[in-house]
Amino acid sequence: LGLDNAATPLGLKAMRELQELNPKKDTATDAMLMFLVLNASGLTLIPIGVMTYRAQMGAANPSDVFLPILIATFMATFVGLLALCIKQRINIFDRVILLWGLGLTAFVGGVFYYFSSLPEEKISSYSAFAANSILFTIIVIFIVAGFVKRINVYDAFIEGAKEGFKTAVMIIPYLVAILVAIGIFRASGAMDYIVEGFATVFGWLGIDTEFVGALPTALMKSLSGSGSRGMMVDAMSAYGVDSFVGRVACTVQGSTDTTFYILAVYFGSVGVRKTRYAVGYALLADVIGAISAITVSYFFFK
Template structure:
């Protein structure tokens, strides 16, 4: 219900803002909202050639293809004059996001189809884990710990193994693997849900822990920083781990208190201390490496572990081939069967993703997001918050709505302020330490047709806020001299 109303608010407020801008002459044309593409110039006016000063007329007419661009400085948007059929169209600035129709197209071809391919492959592997009995063994090992966090899940339930694989994939920065494991976990948890239209406590806990995004190897962030010629691309790694870990603990506490989980349990405390010890130990190891060794370690660990997971799954399935015979199938046929289920899941979630991305497209292109972002930056500046911090806030604000949008702001921040500036580094930490909240809710709950998400959205947004505050504190601690 909350998500539905929030979706309507985004759509309606953005449409109203666009219409007001059109009738108050803020916009010359609003066609870009429907048909424009990201980074394309925006049409702001159209005039007859004789309405321009004579020097400008001459420049336009003498320019190649009658297209004259004015680029006074790098801080202001280019202004482009295009002469055609007795009129000159004036373009200035670039579009922040794809329009509605390109977004609809991109949501299918750039998001859903690749996602369906990932789902097909990893759901095929998961079918092997199920039939071979590997998932059952993993669930038995972890059930004592998960029983404290998810008291409603029966002992040795298969959802435990799926959630474990999802957390592990996120932990290692394996987004392509994390989503299929997560969707399978939600599907498995739904079998235990007595009210199929309403999110269960276990589903809410899983979603909030997933959204906190505990990450050990921020591979993509390091790659973007390396492309921007950062002196040490991996220097944000430790701040990313600390921020995402605090966000995960915050999610556990916020949901746990609401669900009255017993945090005094010895099993839970031992489990948490073990995770903390493992993270600290790995951080000490990484801290002892030189720059080249760190880059080699971070670029290869995730890939090696993913290959290891695939290899071990296939090897274990081969060892337990008798179980496949008992099920009157083969290893390959079982993989194909699981892959088909992955394709079905992709088709199911498409409408939910489409609806959310369409609303975000309107929100960005209306100018409402930029206005809110600038307003928040002004408020922060009045509280004497460093301009370097306020310049990075658009990444934090957009992250819950759009991963690609916030990534664009992050890259822009590194290009304009430098990858080794506080703004560039903080933008990287923001991008790494939170999840695309609205997209994730739409995908995960959409895959099982849950309509009432209860307090999931509010909790996930609060966790996002905690991650933002933590990121600012950690970045200031590490990088402000």
């Protein structure tokens, strides 16, 4: 639903359960790697956060990035899943994988077809209503499931809050490390040099470089969710909320999740130090998401 860190508690809980099945506690299992890559690719069905920022900055149609983000995030997740299946020698044509893959493709395709047939003014209201309904439904399902299983939901919530506090304390060193690295990267001016380098290379190749203004969002996305949001807002402020660069930045922001934050926090919470090939495949999903976001933005907004 594009609610950023709202997914973190559920992700940490899932990682702890995967760690219970791990025979080598300091080494990531194949299941953990699949879980991390799927999280890093960040499939976003309704980018409610991005649309909210666009609405706050006065966009004429805050939801005009909805369909481009849906395509870009689906491509990132699909490629990440496919690449990891090949790496882990998972049978892609296994019935369970095939049904889930085709089912997800059909669902995303159906959402795209439905919303593409709506007038622009209805996309925003319909998508916001769907996001709020899904979120409310999830909360109700938790309460109903607790009632059916005769679990005191309030007590379970309190216990979960206690565990969450312990987890927060445990992951502080990893958060400090990643935030310091991000600070050094931004303060050193490395990002400016990288963006200028991309602009020079693409200009030399004869490729339109108008999208380059959105690259800081793409580069920061893998490192910091708040940092990339700041870059997105900067792009909309500098170029205009309804400008091509502003829309590209928003599409990139919604295409994937924050790879290094997820790796540091999720693995750090269970004490996994040997992450194997998690970084490479998670960054592959990031790259595919960014390329897809830029490509579909040219298709929708140029």
